[in-house]
Amino acid sequence: MSLVTSRRTILQVLAASAAAAVTGLPSIDALADATARSDSEFFVFLIALGGWDVTLWADPRNELKGIIHPASTENTDTAQVKRWVDAPLDAGFKTFELVRPKGSGLVFGPGIGDLGDMTDRITVVNGLEMNTVAHPDGQVFSTTGRHPQGGRVAASSVDTILANETGREQLLPIVSVRFPSSYVGANLDRRVVPLAIDDVGSISRTLARSQAYDTNPERDRVTAMLSEEARDLAKRSTYPDVLEGLALQYEGLHRMLGSNLQDVFSGGGLRKGHPEFDYKRRFTGGAAVNAAFAVEAMKRNVVRCVSFAVGGFDTHGNNYRGHAQLQQETFGLVAELVKSLDATPHPTKNGARLSEHTHILVVSDFCRTPQINLGMGRDHYPNNSALVVSPRFRTNFVFGKSDPDQLLPQPAKKFADGERPIAPPDLLATFLSAFGVDPRKYMRDGEVVPELLRA
């Protein structure tokens, strides 16, 4: 009997190990250890709203090949694009020379801007299979790994998941500025409901309190009583979750107002405190305030995830002329953010810089068509690229590819379900696993891609 039991146990262990190896999932113990180590990590998520043209940065194309019509002086304003160097195309128009940063095997288009000088910090994922060309679908798929179901978001977004796993105790677990953050499903703490705002300055105005009528302790007393009321009502309720969550949020409010955040998180205060960001840029000047907010909030250890958007990428017509500059500014903002994090000490780890513990993921809805349309712009296309800046990812590295003639995703590796391109669920599962989060706890699909992670 004991022989049978032990043999069964051994078979179960072997089967589990094999399954983990096949699916690329790390062991539960390893995940638990990594999660425990991740409570001093910070996360920044950025979405390029509208769908970016990957041929201008991550998956550059500068030849007329197949259905691909590269960006050229015919359809692009090149004067403001710093890394644009003319190369011959046809009919007198010029395309761009590929950008080949020194000491790196990576190749970019001119849209990469200043981030092209930081190849030792970045990981690029190409040929992401999107299976959609609709904006809401693409945004939700890129951030949750699930397509919406009948217009409803079917899963939590990656920022919510990481806030839930590593940031429940933070004052602001997740601040979401025009980012498609979602809070869906079980296993979630009510404290990590995304603080969705359209402008970080509104935090300051919302937290402002007049001192002419009553005092902070008086309002705190009311808040404490409401927390008790919510807990009492929860005890009487069949489904107490929402009321218990509200009680926690009242307590969070007490801590939030006690931290004097309103003085710091005004737009003006952030601009003054973080002159390293360029707030006068044509397209990303407003988003730079969000980046400054991220740095300041992380420095003060009051936030876990900051998610924000840069808009204007949906360039179907003549506005495509500014698309390369928009990319240059967006990646320039990411480069400024990385430099700012380099210069900022970690709030809890002595001697460490914030950049050593901050992880940035940049995604978009999808990419744009390889053809130029009649309006001299590009439409929606079901391929995509993504950018990761994280010490836990292999840097100076590209994973995935698209085909040379049609810009469609090509198989990247043999996954558990066969050879296929990488897709957003795989990237998000990999991102979660890098911080010890078991992707299966939150995601239906997706497989960890160990090739993307540092050994």
Next chain:
Amino acid sequence: MSMPFRRAWALVALALASPACAASPPEHVYPGPLVQLVDRGVIAEDTAPKEDLRMIPPEVYMRTYLQLFGGLAPLDAQKRARGGDGGALFDTWDDYVSALGFPDYRLDVPRQTQTNALMAATFERLGVALCDRAIEHDLRAPKGGEAPAPKDRLIFAFDLPAGDLDARAFAPRFDVLHRTFLGYPASLAPPQRTARFFQLYLDIVADHAKADPKSRLSPREAGWAAVCYGLVRHPEFHLY
């Protein structure tokens, strides 16, 4: 007893038991009770939906807020809440709409369906503005005039006794506010609620003068304002 021997005994026992089972009479399932069942009591079926509480839509919150402010239009309510007296009680609706959970279709920002701590902060900011302005409107006499009669008041539609307030005098006045904000009598609320709010009132009245002698509210006004804050920010005001 060895293992094969025990197994053989078990097989024999099973063989003996099988005919006994087969010999039992066939079972009949009748289409209804054989005798009429007698009523032993009537209980109303509880058809109330059994699901978790939800946040009221932000439009409903705002409409209710405006109604409480005297049925004003949004910009008029904003003007009255700001006041022009340096009170710094209110900024503009634009500063609060996203934190209240309103969708913004220009930016594809969906409506928020869950409360969060920043939303709770916004509820406080707006609630304080409403209650403090209501105190000024309802309980203060304008220059050369008298305070509005209770029927003309926005929120505090009751008389305040001249002296200190005891629990018996507090209860009916609290009931007026409870009905105004939560829509039902305080007597139907969980039993500790009136006592809890009375204690809040007493604590604020006792501490207010000491805490901030320059306050624009008297201790008693601050006490009623705190009761008002507690109701306009109450879980039952925001969830259904």
